[in-house]
Amino acid sequence: MQVAGITNQQEVFVVSKDKPFKINQILIIEDKLQGTLRGEVVETTSYNKFVPLNINGEMADGNILASLKNLGYEIDENTIYIAKVRLIQEAMYPVTTGSEARFPKFNEVKDLLVKCKDRGLVLGVIKSTEELLDTIDEDLEDLFCTLENGKITNQNGVPFIFDIKSMNQYPHIGIFGGSGSGKSFGMRVILEEIMKLNIPTVVLDPHYEMDFSKKSDLDSKYSFDFNDKFLCLQIGSDIGVKFQDLTTRDLINLISAAAAGTLTEAMSSVIERMHKFKDTYFSFERRLSLLKEAFEIGNEAKINRLLEDAKSRGDDEDVRRYEEMIEVFSEYKTVPAQSLNGVLWRLQRLYRDGLFTRDIKDVENGLLNGKTIVVQGPIKLLNVFSTYLISTLYYKRREYRDAKQKGEAADFFPPFILAFDESHNFAPKGYETPSKSIIKEIAQEGRKYGVFLILATQRPALLDETITAQLNTKIVFRTVRASDIDIIKEETDITSEEAKRLPYLTSGDAFVSSAIMGRTIPIRFRMAITTTCHGENPFDELDEALNKKYEDAYNKIKRHFPISPADLTRVLSEVGSDLAPNVEAFKIVLDKLVEKGYVEVKNSPFGAFYMDKK
Template identity: 50%
Template sequence: MQIVGVTTQQEVYIASKDRKFRINEIFLIEDETVASPMGEVVETFSYNRFIPMGFEQGMMDQGLRQALEQIGYDIGADDIHLAKLRLFEEAVHPIQTGAGVRPPVFDEVKHLLIRGEADSGLVLGEIRSTDHMHHTLPEAFDGLLEVLEHGEVRPQHGAPLLYDIQSMQQYPHIGIFGGSGSGKSFGMRVMLEELMKLDIPTLVFDPHFEMSFSDAAPSAGDVKDYSQAFTAVQVGQDVGVDFTALSTRDVERLLAAASPLSESMANVVQSLHKRKDSHASFADRISNTADALELGKHRVESVLTSNGEGLSKEEFERYDTYRKLLDQFGSLPPASVKGIQWRLGRLAQAGLFQHNIQAVENALYAGKLVVIQGSSWLLQVFASYVTSTLYNKRRTYRDAKLKGEAANFFPPFIVATDEAHNFAPKGMEAPSKPTLKEIAQEGRKYGAFLIMATQRPTLLDETITAQLNTKFVFRTVRGTDIQTIKEETDLTAEESQRLPYLRSGDAFVSSALFGRTIPTRIRMAHTTTPHVQNPFDELKEMKQAEDGAFLDVIRDYSPLSESDLMAKLSDINGRLGTSYTVNDLKDELERLEQQGKVKKQISPFASLYTVT
């Protein structure tokens, strides 16, 4: 292999007669005049005698063909393999044409590939096109992972992608971008498994109910048992909001998540909410105010001036409460008060105020991963409360420590979420967005970090996107998202063009930690999602189960005469829990007869059905 054609200080062409080049391979140029620089293959091309000489495409042009002939390549007979090599560092002058090229050994490129140690970092995958240096890998970096490729599990063949968790102090926050089916959620699962290995407290918002780590993957082998390393809770069933701890601004945000608030509704909350209100006291105040406004001051006063004639003591006291509320809040718009009442009722009906976050705090103290599940809108509401509460506790502790004051310890933690654009949308308000933006901008000083996964990076808040110092980019098809990724990463034009064609599980890792984009195959996950079953297989299994139950019942009446269907119909429906008509029952028997599960005998009087 050698340098051919015209060279520059940034790019060169390399040629070989017998070795095909691969995208992202690393090569060392044996040119001591420029300190033997290294570069990465960004474009490949093979030229052979079956290609017409007038054919020009990509890097092969007339000048390059002439250069190849001058240094001994037989264009008419040889297969010639070419690659464009982009240097990692600009050379002081153009590379010497004819200089030798060779693959490096691991020690020569370790500083480009490895950040951190295997026992203290996240083992996330295998760096692509590094298998040629596998035999030179130190034992500490070999055998760390397995890769699922083409449906088969294989051992590690190249250098591992290690993410140094300590580096988040300097390069905080991680973004995971990719379209549906690209391996984005799979990559996030692998990342969370690695965090559990290191006992890093992590808060995960899971709108799809898929982040369970109890079930080992079928081909996982002997791996860590993650079932004790995570806790799954549901909003409204296991965790909720301590209403007494909410400020008036917090209450506004929660209610706005249920449905946007108008300016007059926000004024209602500011007027009616009192410090240390419980949900019951606040709800009663709103309900009584709404009733009082509906009755009107004139009617309330007339009842009270008549000394509550015909009313019980409780009813009279209620009217007295109405009068006091009208004196204070009589100017509030009744429709706005009703709107707040409806929003509060919606949150209460979801169980949001029936619990607190003690279970979350206890799990984080224990170094566990906490998966918070619920509907998307309810998670957004709850996320605004739990993230701000936990972040304030961590911030209070760190500020007190810096001042030399005593404070209760609260551990550093990571917030991870899928569908991140719903929690922090660009150009729109969301309950959790202010806290997430604050963590993105200032969290590293206090030990709070983000992992934001989304199919639509274009829709994610730009302030947060800009603070994601490491980005895992999976297959992306939409042009606007590719443009956003190009603006927010150091992906080259060639790599951006490859984004729509990446295999599921392949990703470009653009990180300030590495200083370059690293192509990676994400390792095989050790656990599996509860949604692993194909929905069409599920449909088939369900139909088979229904057919089995139907045949078990019909077998007791077999042979079943067509003339007896009406007489047996009620009993059959009772045992099956169905509401068949005679025609429905006959259709089912005919369908199963066509499948060979029921035998039909035709007689002059009636057909007989027998279960085979």
């Protein structure tokens, strides 16, 4: 392999007549003047006399071909492989044409590929590093396996190990990729590695898929039991908001989130006036309901007449209710009725969703024990709940760090990671949501307090720009939309050549653009140790359901075979109308069983007989 053509301090062309090059492959160039230079292949092509010179643009222009002839390559007889190589560190002078090039040994590029070994996240294999496997350090061998073309394959290259401790300096991770690109799969692998290190983590899971109890079909040496490392909690049944711990501001944020947007000033004013310190849900809801009823009755005089009527009837419960209503009405009668109704309706909806029936103690205890807490619920309810949850946890950690800084005594609260799927729903670009402000605060200041973000989204163009700019590591899977690719190009050091490849990446392949690594690295994610409940192909699921349906039908009627035309009504009445509503529908079921091979038909002078085939 040799350098050919016109060179400069940043890019050269390397040619070979023996072996083709791979994109992102690292090469060593031995320049007699400047010594050893390292470069990465950014474009590859091949040339022979049967291919027009301009088929690949400038890759095989006249200057390179003339240089090849001068170097002794028989371009009219051999296929020549050509690589465009970008130097990793700019050279002092243009690279000498004719300089020898070779594949490196691992210790020559170790500093470029492996930033840590201890307490790192082993995410997958760095692509185009197969040649380094023979010289790799022993403790980096056989750490995982990958899925290649549907087959499980042993590690074939240098592992990509993410230095999570460096997040203290370069915080937050973004995971971008379209549907089916491997984005959620990649997030699962990252969370598995985090659990191995016992790093406290909260995951907001709107798809109910981040359960780590079901293992993949892997060799036992790669397996790991995560059952004591994570806890799945569902909003309403396992966790919720302890209403009496809410401040007025918390309550406004929660009800605002339930309104799918910011509350009107009048609604916020209703809450500020009527919410009292240490209110329970029932005391606050009763106050609102009594005022609403008072507005419907009309005025204080009418309420007094109803009170006198209740006293005359001896109805003590109504007497107490009307007395309390008069007290509430006299204090809050200037509250706008329409705004009151809006607040009450949203409050009652949150209660029906189970938000006020639990607290977050299980989340706090799980974090103190180094667990990953998966919070599951519908996206809308997660949006509401996350506002309270994130704020509470973040400020507990912040208060502890501030107290420690001041030398004051405080209960320990651990550093932790917040992981979101569909993060553009929580922190959208262009409009405000209650959760967006706290996420933005963590993105900008969380590093100081040891709180970090992992934000996954299919649409990076819809994620708030301030937050996107704070993601120092971006993992980019297959992305098709031009607007999303433009955002990725703006926010990463991905080259234009790599950006062109984004729509065509195989599921599970990704580019990692990280300040920690110092350059963009292509990787293939390892196989996950666990598997999602959504892994079954829906068409296989449909076939299985239909097959079970026909098997159940066969088992119901098999004791009645043979079935003649005259027997259809009797058999249907015995097996039940749930199998078929009428005789015609019953015949259709029997014909389907014939088609599926359970039953056969024999013709006779009296008509078709259905016979058991098994």
